[in-house]
Amino acid sequence: MKPSRFSYAAPTSVEEAVSLLAEYGDDAKVIAGGQSLLPIMNMRLATPRLLVDINQIPGQDQILTNGGIRIGALVRQSAAERSTDLLTAAPIFGPALRYVGHAGIRTRGTVCGSLAHADPAAELPAVMLALGATIEATGKGGVRNIPAEEFFAGFLTTSLGSDELVTGVKIPLPSRNARSAFLEMARRHGDFALVGVAAVVxxxxxxxxxxxxxxxxxxxxxxxxxxxxRILVGSDPTDVKVLEEVGQAAAATLSPPTDVHGSGQYRAQVASVLVRRAIAAAILGERGQA
Ligand SMILES: Cc1cc2nc3c(=O)[nH]c(=O)nc-3n(C[C@H](O)[C@H](O)[C@H](O)COP(=O)(O)OP(=O)(O)OC[C@H]3O[C@@H](n4cnc5c(N)ncnc54)[C@H](O)[C@@H]3O)c2cc1C
Known part of the structure; x- marks a missing residue:
């Protein structure tokens, strides 16, 4: 299928982009890498009157790791995957990014686009929650810093206002004692996760x-x-009984969805096992056989 008719704008500043978003409101859509938006438009699940292409805005493709991590709005997933500064500061991005689609998708797809798209099965939103990230939103009223816990508001839904652009994501530098792991189960490599786990310990x-x-x-x-x-803090993370309890506690609070890919009960069981393995992988630096 082809998308419905739309107009196209390529602003060269954040201010210009925000003005267009404010003028068109819900009739406008930002396009960054286009890896999620274009399929949705082709299926006519989104029919924006105006596409606001942010790719001509300079200075948005930077990864900074001084004193804290900042990933700009146009940092491609592949650039993050190759950034030794980022992977040194927060190694969890390495395994998590490799699970995002395929190399071709990551070449265009942006880190911030994945956050703004807010697919509940996507890897990067979970990583941002585990790292205590803050999403920087710029709108007519200025800049808002939104904690990841408040940013993701539901299925493909965020707390962004219709005039707001994600201009970056900020992550506190993990402490020197931090260990991390990202594990997921998907039906095929490159598919969205049936269950994914990001653990920072x-x-x-x-x-x-x-x-x-x-x-x-x-x-x-x-x-x-x-x-x-809460159960894990104060415990010995190499104790198999502790890991069992932590995995079960994680699953006990969930009511996962049932769909053609798996039942909710199956997802809860997978979550329990992956949480246990992710903590073991973080601590022992292996792929988690606990
Ligand atoms: C075959 C295939 C497999 C995939 N597999 C996975 C996978 O396994 N895991 C995964 O996480 N993703 C997967 N993706 C999606 C991919 O990661 C996308 O790149 C990502 O979700 C969106 O990033 P983007 O830059 O392409 O955003 P776009 O497609 O340009 O935009 C997506 C949405 O976010 C909004 N948006 C984008 N940037 C901003 C911004 N700066 N401010 C405000 N709103 C913004 C857009 O308006 C749109 O609503 C897959 C995609 C394809 C086509």
Whole structure:
């Protein structure tokens, strides 16, 4: 199928883009990499009157890692995957990005586009939750910094206003004691996750001092497994019984969707196992056979 008719604008500044978004409201759509928007437009699930192409706005393709991480709106997923600065500061991006579609998709797709698209089974939104990221939104009223927990508001839905552009994502530098892992189960490599788990665990003297565990594919948005993290903190993360309990606690709070790819019950069981394995992988630096 072909998209319905639309007009096209390629602003050269954030201010110009925001003005267009404010003028057209819900009739406008931002296009970054186009890897999610164009299929949706071709299926006529989105029929914007105006496409606001942000690719001509300079300075949006930077990854900064000084004092904190900042990923600009036009950083391609492939550029993030190749950034040694980013992978040194937050190694979880390495395995998580390799699960995002295929190389060709990551060449065009942007990190921030994946966040704005807010697919509940996508990898990067869960990573941002686990890292305690903040999404920078720029609109007519100025800049808002939205914690990832508040940004993802439902299926393909965010708390962005219709005049707001995501201009970057900011991530606090993980502590030197932080260990992380990203694991997922999908029907084929490159598919969206049936269940994905991003785990960031801080360990001192053999005891967990902080933990953030985020899951994708199990609800209408990425979710934090807060009760599981609470059990893990203060525990020995190499204790198999602790890992079992943490995995079960993560699954107990979920009511995952049932669809043609798997039942909710199956997804909950997979979540329990993957949480356990992700923590083991983070701690032991292996792919998690716990
Ligand atoms: C075959 C295929 C397989 C895929 N597999 C996966 C997968 O396994 N995991 C995964 O996570 N993704 C997958 N994707 C999606 C891919 O990661 C997209 O690149 C990503 O979801 C969107 O990024 P984009 O830059 O292409 O955004 P676009 O497609 O340009 O935009 C997506 C949405 O976000 C909005 N948007 C984009 N940028 C901004 C911004 N800066 N501010 C405000 N709104 C914005 C757009 O208006 C639109 O609504 C797949 C895509 C394809 C085609």
């Amino acid at each position: 801080e360990v001192e003297g053999g005891t967990v001092t902080a933990a953030r565990i985020a899951l994708s594919g199990v609800a209408d948005r990425p979710v934090l497994a807060n009760e599981a993290a």
